[in-house]
Amino acid sequence: MTSDGRLLFATRIARMFGYGLLSVVLVLYLVALGVGGLMVGLILTLTLLGDAAISLWLTTHADRIGRRRILAAGAGLMLLAGIVFAIAHDPWILLLAATIGVISPSGNEVGPFLAVEQASLTQTLPDRDRTRIFGWYNLVGSLATASGALAAGFIAQTMQGSGASEIDSYRVIVIGYAFIGIVLAALFWRLSPAVEVPAAAKTSVATRLGLHRSRGIVLRLAALFSLDAFAGGFVMQSLIAYWFQQRFGADPVALGAIFFGANILAGFSALAAARLAARIGLINTMVFTHLPSNVLLILVPLMPTLPLAVGVLLARFAISQMDVPTRQSYTIAVVEPDERSAAAGVTGIARSLGAAVSPSLATPLLQSVPLAGLPFIIGGGLKIVYDLLVLRAFSAVRPPEERS
Numbered sequence: 001m002t003s004d005g006r007l008l009f010a011t012r013i014a015r016m017f018g019y020g021l022l023s024v025v026l027v028l029y030l031v032a033l034g035v036g037g038l039m040v041g042l043i044l045t046l047t048l049l050g051d052a053a054i055s056l057w058l059t060t061h062a063d064r065i066g067r068r069r070i071l072a073a074g075a076g077l078m079l080l081a082g083i084v085f086a087i088a089h090d091p092w093i094l095l096l097a098a099t100i101g102v103i104s105p106s107g108n109e110v111g112p113f114l115a116v117e118q119a120s121l122t123q124t125l126p127d128r129d130r131t132r133i134f135g136w137y138n139l140v141g142s143l144a145t146a147s148g149a150l151a152a153g154f155i156a157q158t159m160q161g162s163g164a165s166e167i168d169s170y171r172v173i174v175i176g177y178a179f180i181g182i183v184l185a186a187l188f189w190r191l192s193p194a195v196e197v198p199a200a201a202k203t204s205v206a207t208r209l210g211l212h213r214s215r216g217i218v219l220r221l222a223a224l225f226s227l228d229a230f231a232g233g234f235v236m237q238s239l240i241a242y243w244f245q246q247r248f249g250a251d252p253v254a255l256g257a258i259f260f261g262a263n264i265l266a267g268f269s270a271l272a273a274a275r276l277a278a279r280i281g282l283i284n285t286m287v288f289t290h291l292p293s294n295v296l297l298i299l300v301p302l303m304p305t306l307p308l309a310v311g312v313l314l315a316r317f318a319i320s321q322m323d324v325p326t327r328q329s330y331t332i333a334v335v336e337p338d339e340r341s342a343a344a345g346v347t348g349i350a351r352s353l354g355a356a357v358s359p360s361l362a363t364p365l366l367q368s369v370p371l372a373g374l375p376f377i378i379g380g381g382l383k384i385v386y387d388l389l390v391l392r393a394f395s396a397v398r399p400p401e402e403r404s
Helices: 003-033 039-063 066-087 089-102 113-122 127-161 166-188 215-237 237-248 253-281 281-300 306-320 325-334 338-365 374-394
Strands: none
Touching: 003 039, 003 113, 003 127, 003 166, 003 237, 039 066, 039 089, 039 113, 039 325, 039 338, 066 113, 066 166, 113 166, 113 325, 113 338, 127 166, 127 237, 127 253, 127 325, 215 237, 215 325, 215 338, 215 374, 237 253, 237 306, 237 338, 253 281, 253 306, 253 325, 253 374, 281 306, 281 325, 281 374, 325 338, 338 374
16 A cells, blocks of 8 residues: 555545434434425435536546546535535525535445545556455445444434534534545645556547546446446435334434444445455456345335344345445446546446435335335345346456456
8 A cells, every 4th residue: 555545545534434424413404404304305315416416527527637636626515515504504505505515415425536536546556456455445434434423323412411402413413524524635635646647548539428448338337336326325324314213213322323333344344345256256246245135125124123123234234335346346447547537437426316316205205104114125126126237237248357
């Protein structure tokens, strides 16, 4: 690991801590502000749609404008969204801030960060190490998200126990999220020029969306990743937290502990993916670990008690993220060096677009007692369809390290 690599791991940790911090309380905060269920769903949807539109431009221009500049711009958008959410009460202002800024309602990556960071990391790695380093990259992210979720539950519960209102306790967490945007900007500016695309790797070929030779395969991957994200949007972390509160009366501390455990398990499952991929290949690892996790997702709302529901959810997280570093590594591996940020960005934006629609569909279902379990069933079923389509479309397209 170079000094740039260590810096990129540090920014990943800080950012994912912020995402985990906010995701546990975001929906609870909006409800406490008096925002109605339909408006909450709309805010979550436009958060992802706005992020997709802005991030698409940023990531597809990063290899030409400069990766460090794009990363710093993303940190600024994160700071902007946090400040507005902390001081505004009007749902329409919140909606505007969610659309323009960088907010993660799911605890997962949003903004231009993931695509540009991974392209930068790959710049300094041999092919044989890429999936392993991505596994560690996802592990530290999951640990940071888990810590953020735990911290959010502890802060909210402690402040409320000391007499603070729900709104005030959640607002402190939102302010903390904004502060992390400042930290990120400072770290990104410390990166060296080594993270940029080498001059020898740049092409004069006309590009669209920052892609040239690999456009076809990237667009096919993007379509499938969009389906997976659409399914995942039904069960994003904020909505699962809301479901646990409504179904079982789970308090903030319990919610923080649940997602702390879930993200810890997810992180170590991502680390194990590299070893498995070395044996059976990236595509096979993506599919054959994802299928059983989706069956477990469908079973969560069928559990009659909180311990059983949490147990099934944790079992699901123990294997559900093994497709993440393999998917990311595969996308980076099958494109040219000067297409890496764009390829990761386009597929990432496709995921954001896919996930943008489903929260507005899931929220009304969660607020209806007879239908509250449907988001889990719909999400798990669609994810199974995605797995089978990926296996069919890409089992014969191998990355460089598997061709030899």
